[in-house]
Amino acid sequence: MHVEECHVVIVGAGPSGLAVGACLREQGIPFVLLEKSEAVGATWRRHYDRLHLNTIKQLSALPGQPWPEYSAPYPSRVEMVDYLERYAERFRLEPRLGVEVERAYHDGSRWVTRTHAGELRSQALVVATGYSRHPNVPTWPDQERFRGRILHSSAYRSGAEFRGQRVLVVGAGNSASEIALDLWEHCAETTLSVRSGNHVIPRELFKLPAQFNALALFERLPLAVGDRLATAILSRAVGDLSRWGIRRPAVGPGTRALKEGRMPLIDIGTVALIQQGKIKVVPGPRAFTETGVTFTDGRGLPFDVVVLATGYRPGLDDFLENATRYTDEHGCPRWHGAPTPAPGLFFIGFRNPITGQIRDIAAEAPRIARHIQGVN
Incomplete structure (x- = not known):
């Protein structure tokens, strides 16, 4: 050698x-x-x-x-x-x-x-x-029965491939949000599965990029203080999105990112489409069927494609x-x-x-x- x-x-x-x-x-x-x-x-x-x-x-x-x-x-x-x-x-x-x-x-x-x-x-x-x-690829009961296509976000390229199809995107992060937006823009019937809540931050807030606001809140202030201020600001700027299926976590955005590795959702237009009913939001999957997915709230919906925006290892x-x-x-x-x-x-x-x-x-x-x- x-x-x-x-x-x-x-x-x-x-x-x-x-x-x-x-x-x-x-x-x-x-x-x-x-x-x-x-x-x-x-x-x-x-x-x-x-x-x-x-x-x-x-x-x-x-x-x-x-x-x-x-x-x-x-x-x-x-x-x-x-x-x-x-x-x-x-x-x-x-x-x-x-x-x-x-x-x-x-x-x-x-x-x-x-x-x-x-x-x-x-x-x-x-x-x-x-x-x-490595893509993180979770599995659910009866997944092998599903006759449609399941792919991880690492294999997703463009919504053009799924025009006119019923697509479920699993995930509550930035990739899931942007892929859902991309699918809708390419005329796919889009549903977003949010298994756990997330903080939602507009990409620009008060005419400033979200990154500037994050630096002001978390670069020089104690983490707990930054979390309290950020939560108060987002409560006024974004409001309560729970009626649309997006819950705000009890843990502040800074603490969640630092200790859990869970980043806030930087919104670039997906939330407005959810509020308008153009993108549906459902809870986490419970199991698959031959033609779709059943969710933790008991309902079942048909899908042609499932995109797993479930992160990496x-x-x-x-x-x-x-x-x-x-x-x-x-x-x-x-x-x-x-x-x-x-x-x-x-x-x-x-x-x-x-x-x-x-x-x-x-x-x-x-x-x-x-x-x-x-x-x-």
Whole structure:
């Protein structure tokens, strides 16, 4: 087996891995960047066509490269892919594409990263594979009886494919909301299954982007104070949506995002369609039938297609030895952009804070690079 010595190995060439690579490049620290797909930003390339950032471009830039002026205020999926390609070119990151990590472990003195192409030994290992590595696909009783189509949101591209069909979207998050909107815009008969409540935040409130409001409430104020203020503001701006099937959780939006990993729903028009009766809302599924789904409130409805917008799993235990030592009950790292109990091990891009994920990555990457300077 070919063995290569290097200073740093970065696993993943999405926004996180590219950002760390750029920061290391600026400091003159050599590294090897591995990506199992055939291009940078693979996750963004796979997302559905309609996807846009819910955060504004001014606060969604990686270190060293602002968004172009011609970009949309909330960049699209295509614009994000183009941005990441240009970022890799600007900082000469040159990831090794099509190289999947099979195993990574610390041998007592160095990190060993094994791939089908050989073995790398490094002083530091940066895991930047993100929380969207594996689709989370729940199952329900009698699901195999359903004669229609069931797909995870990772396989959804456009509502054009489902024009005129009866589609159930399962989920209460931003992907579920935007997919439901996309389906309605393509003339599908759309129903949204909300299994648990969620906080709803207009993408722009008081003529300001939601991200600005989140920064004002949660960046400098204690979490409990920010939650109380946010709940009071949303009570007036959004109101009680329970009559339309969307309940507000008892836990505040900041606490829920931080401790449960559950992001508020950033509304871009779906709620208005729900209030107008154009998109139906039902509770969580209880079981499938041959022609549809029965729900926890006892009613049953016919469907042709079910889209599961039920999130993802990081899957770190697939390749990282003793991954449970570093992860929580959801499989996400307990350390972010900071040293872990293992020497030279860092995680980045596994959080989705209410103040913006890419903004968070842009803060974590320089910190990791500074810590790596001190790794012998």
